[in-house]
Amino acid sequence: MLLAGCQSPSPQPFFQLAPEAAAHKAAQTRHFETKDADELLSASAAVLQDLGFHVEESVPELGFLRAAKERSAVQNGQLTARGFLMVLSLGRVLMPVDLQQQIVATLVARPTGTTGTRHEVRVLFHRVVWKGDGVVDRNYIAPGEQRMEMVRDPLVYQLFFAKLAKAVFLEAFTL
Amino acid sequence: MSRCALFPMSMVLALAAACATPKPRVDLLSPSEAQTKLRAIQSRTFELPDRLTALRGVMAVLQDLGFVIERANEALGLVTGARFAEPNYFDVVAITVTVRPQDDGKFLVRVNAIYNNKPIDTPEVYQNFFAALERSLFVERG
Numbered sequence: 353m354l355l356a357g358c359q360s361p362s363p364q365p366f367f368q369l370a371p372e373a374a375a376h377k378a379a380q381t382r383h384f385e386t387k388d389a390d391e392l393l394s395a396s397a398a399v400l401q402d403l404g405f406h407v408e409e410s411v412p413e414l415g416f417l418r419a420a421k422e423r424s425a426v427q428n429g430q431l432t433a434r435g436f437l438m439v440l441s442l443g444r445v446l447m448p449v450d451l452q453q454q455i456v457a458t459l460v461a462r463p464t465g466t467t468g469t470r471h472e473v474r475v476l477f478h479r480v481v482w483k484g485d486g487v488v489d490r491n492y493i494a495p496g497e498q499r500m501e502m503v504r505d506p507l508v509y510q511l512f513f514a515k516l517a518k519a520v521f522l523e524a525f526t527l
Numbered sequence: 528m529s530r531c532a533l534f535p536m537s538m539v540l541a542l543a544a545a546c547a548t549p550k551p552r553v554d555l556l557s558p559s560e561a562q563t564k565l566r567a568i569q570s571r572t573f574e575l576p577d578r579l580t581a582l583r584g585v586m587a588v589l590q591d592l593g594f595v596i597e598r599a600n601e602a603l604g605l606v607t608g609a610r611f612a613e614p615n616y617f618d619v620v621a622i623t624v625t626v627r628p629q630d631d632g633k634f635l636v637r638v639n640a641i642y643n644n645k646p647i648d649t650p651e652v653y654q655n656f657f658a659a660l661e662r663s664l665f666v667e668r669g
Contacts, residue, residue, distance in 0.1 A: 413601035
């Protein structure tokens with residue numbers, strides 16, 4: 353694991369579209385029959401507020417919103433596992449568990465088609481999770497190890513778009 | 528000043544003189560040949576109706592590539608984003624894209640990608656990005 357950490361991976365894969373990119377895009381996007389982009393964006397901000405986010409960045413000309421919220425990421429399953437491991441290793445191993453998470457929403461609303469009567473909203477949820485500290489054989493593991501993951505659970509997106517559809521009194525549909 | 532304080536003070540001064548920061552090189556801010564070559568691979572011209580379309584295409588492609596859009600500015604034609612270099616969560620890939628109109632009505636898209644603190648200078652990375660951007664713009668127009 354140390355060796356893997358020493359070698360910096362090449363940045364190449366991050367600029368290539370993965371084969372699943374189109375499927376992910378479809379899950380993250382909904383279309384609304386409306387001419388009013390500002391209203392759609394404002395309603396999106398309101399829905400994000402409802403979900404406990406605070407909006408950090410907003411650009412109305414581009415229909416862009418970025419919002420974030422922090423929550424505890426402590427899971428009972430992990431705590432139990434940590435307890436078992438500590439007992440089994442006779443107190444030598446205390447594994448770091450997830451401590452805190454930040455969930456970020458990046459939203460873009462823009463017109464689609466040529467008539468200007470339809471807009472699409474695309475939202476990306478991702479979370480950054482930080483681990484607490486731990487001990488392995490008297491070696492202290494400092495807190496702060498982090499990982500980031502895109503939220504791929506379709507329910508999260510469905511919930512967001514259901515709320516948005518209600519807020520603008522329109523139907524959200526996929527293509 | 529007591530005689531006890533004099534000796535450590537002189538040591539501190541000697542150390543401070545030894546640690547004096549070197550003067551910046553005169554050519555620190557001037558473009559080098561490598562920089563000019565880098566600018567060529569980082570830029571590409573696109574024929575588009577307006578800057579808004581270009582910026583929307585850029586934001587769409589950044590979302591497709593899994594970047595988090597940090598800042599976007601329509602008036603300046605500027606979009607910034609970043610992401611972790613998964614599965615390694617200690618490295619960060621950051622990207623700045625600017626869109627500027629040219630005299631012939633086309634738009635110049637310039638991409639600055641950094642890996643941790645170092646600029647990425649491999650041409651393939653930028654070629655991949657522009658390929659993805661072209662796809663995104665084509666899909667938009669269709």
